[in-house]
Amino acid sequence: MPSVDPSTDATEEGPHILLAFLQSQSQNALTRLYQKPSSCLSLFRLMRPLERQLIMNLLWLESPIPVSMMASWITREGRKAYNDALATLASLHVVPKSTSKLALNPTFKTSLRHAITGGDVSGSFGAPVGSDRQYPAPSVEALDAYALERWETILHYMVSSGTGQHPTRPSQEVLFLLQRSGLMTNMHGGALQITSSGFQFLLHTPHAQLWELLLQYLHMVEERQMDLVEVSSFLLMLSTMELGREYSTESLSTTQLAMLADLRNYGLIWQRNPSSNQFSPSRLATTLTSCAPPLPILNKAGIGSQTQGFIVLETNYRLYAYTDNPLQIAVLNLFVTLKSRFPNLVIGAITRESVKKALANGITAEQIISYLTTHAHPQMRKNNPLLPVTVQDQIRLWELEKNRLKSEEGYLYTAFASQADYEYVLNYAKQLDVVLWENPSRRCFFGSLDGHANIRGFIERRTAGNV
The missing domain is CATH 3.30.70.2610 (Alpha-Beta Plaits)
Known part of the structure; x- marks a missing residue:
C-alpha cells in the first residue's frame, strides 16, 4: 500500500452541511440509514477526498487493521488532516471510535459494496417504469424548464419582497419553510419580508441554497411526525436516479409519498398530476450529491446552455451583465447601481452607495466578490486575476469603513x-x-x-x- 499524503487532498472546508447534520443523530438512526446502498453511495459522494480514500482503503478488508498500521501510511505534514477525516468518519459511525483497531461499520460496508458492484440493490435506487407506460416520459429539456421555473419563483419572490413588485407567489408550504429557516419574516400586516440571512442566501450557489432549505426541512421532520431516516434516505435515493426517467411510487413508504407534494413545490419532483403513481426527478434532485450544476441556464428557446458566466467587470467599476433573466438582474440590483437595460444586456456600476446598501442588508464584501467570480463571463476568465484587484480591494475597504463604528445601546x-x-x-x-x-x-x-x-x-x- 503506497503512503498517503492527506495534505494534497484535504480541503480547508468542513464537512458537507448534510454530514454535519447527520453527526448529531443517534447510531441506531445512522445504522438504519446505512441499510440502503443508495444512501451509502450518496454520503460517500458528499465526503471530502481524504475521507473517501480512507473508506476505500478499508472497504474490501475482511478484518480490522491496527490504527498504527493506517497511521504509518500518513506523512507528518498530513497528520492533522488525517485526524480530522478520521474524526468525521467516527462521528458518522462509519468507523468505530477506537484507538486500537480500524474497520468500517458492517452495515455501511455491506451496503456500499452492493452499491459499487450492483449486488442486492433492489428498490434502493428507485423502481424505473417499464416500456408499457401509458404516457411518454418527460424530456430532459422539459424537466429542466420545470425545475428552473419552480426554483426561480422562490428566489424571485424573496428578492422582490418589500419592493412593491408582485411576482408569482410560491406555495404556502414553501413560504412556511422560508420563515422557519429565517430567510423571510412576517411583517405587520401579514406581508413577508426578506431578512439579512435571506439576502446572503440569494448570493449563494444554487447547490448551497437547495441544501440550506432541505436541511431546514429535515429539522421540521419530528414536529410533522415523519420518520427522519425515511426522509433522508429518499432525498439521497433521488440523487442517484437517472435524469429523464420515470419511477414508480409503489415501493415508497407513507412518509415518502407525503414528501412528493413538498418536493414538487421546490422543483425536485415532476408528476403528471398529484395522484399519479409515477414521478420523474429533476436535475435539482439528481445533482444533490454531485458536483454538477443543479440548474441549467436556459436560453429563449428553452434549451440548456453550458455557459453560466454573464458578468463583465471593468477596472473603472462599470459592470456589464449579458442577461435578460429577471432574477439575475434583481440579484445584481442588491449591490450594483443599474443604469441602462437592453434586451440582453444590463449596464451598471459598483458604487460606494450600492455596496453600503448591500452591507446594510447583511451581505458581506466576500460574498459580493464570490458572486462576481462565480458568474464571471468566459472572456473574464482569461484574466489573471479574474476580477480587477482594485475593485476587490475597494469593496473590502468600503466594508471596513462601515465597520469602523459600532453602535451599542x-x-x-x-x-x-x-x-x-x-x-x-x-x-x-x-x-x-x-x-x-x-x-x-x-x-x-x-x-x-x-x-x-x-x-x-x-x-x-x-x-x-x-x-
Whole structure:
C-alpha cells in the first residue's frame, strides 16, 4: 500500500452541511440509514477526498487493521488532516471510535459494496417504469424548464419582497419553510419580508441554497411526525436516479409519498398530476450529491446552455451583465447601481452607495466578490486575476469603513455633583464590567443597557445615604 499524503487532498472546508447534520443523530438512526446502498453511495459522494480514500482503503478488508498500521501510511505534514477525516468518519459511525483497531461499520460496508458492484440493490435506487407506460416520459429539456421555473419563483419572490413588485407567489408550504429557516419574516400586516440571512442566501450557489432549505426541512421532520431516516434516505435515493426517467411510487413508504407534494413545490419532483403513481426527478434532485450544476441556464428557446458566466467587470467599476433573466438582474440590483437595460444586456456600476446598501442588508464584501467570480463571463476568465484587484480591494475597504463604528445601546451618566461621586459610581460600573466609554475630564461615562438597573439602584442608594 503506497503512503498517503492527506495534505494534497484535504480541503480547508468542513464537512458537507448534510454530514454535519447527520453527526448529531443517534447510531441506531445512522445504522438504519446505512441499510440502503443508495444512501451509502450518496454520503460517500458528499465526503471530502481524504475521507473517501480512507473508506476505500478499508472497504474490501475482511478484518480490522491496527490504527498504527493506517497511521504509518500518513506523512507528518498530513497528520492533522488525517485526524480530522478520521474524526468525521467516527462521528458518522462509519468507523468505530477506537484507538486500537480500524474497520468500517458492517452495515455501511455491506451496503456500499452492493452499491459499487450492483449486488442486492433492489428498490434502493428507485423502481424505473417499464416500456408499457401509458404516457411518454418527460424530456430532459422539459424537466429542466420545470425545475428552473419552480426554483426561480422562490428566489424571485424573496428578492422582490418589500419592493412593491408582485411576482408569482410560491406555495404556502414553501413560504412556511422560508420563515422557519429565517430567510423571510412576517411583517405587520401579514406581508413577508426578506431578512439579512435571506439576502446572503440569494448570493449563494444554487447547490448551497437547495441544501440550506432541505436541511431546514429535515429539522421540521419530528414536529410533522415523519420518520427522519425515511426522509433522508429518499432525498439521497433521488440523487442517484437517472435524469429523464420515470419511477414508480409503489415501493415508497407513507412518509415518502407525503414528501412528493413538498418536493414538487421546490422543483425536485415532476408528476403528471398529484395522484399519479409515477414521478420523474429533476436535475435539482439528481445533482444533490454531485458536483454538477443543479440548474441549467436556459436560453429563449428553452434549451440548456453550458455557459453560466454573464458578468463583465471593468477596472473603472462599470459592470456589464449579458442577461435578460429577471432574477439575475434583481440579484445584481442588491449591490450594483443599474443604469441602462437592453434586451440582453444590463449596464451598471459598483458604487460606494450600492455596496453600503448591500452591507446594510447583511451581505458581506466576500460574498459580493464570490458572486462576481462565480458568474464571471468566459472572456473574464482569461484574466489573471479574474476580477480587477482594485475593485476587490475597494469593496473590502468600503466594508471596513462601515465597520469602523459600532453602535451599542445604553445610558450616558453625567452631571455628577463632585469628582468623588463620579469616580465612586464609575468604579462600581467597572466592577460590573458594563462601562463602554468614559470621559474623566467631563465627569461622564456610557454604560451598557444590561447594567443600567444596577447602576441606577446604586446611585439611588448612595443619594439616600445607604451606601
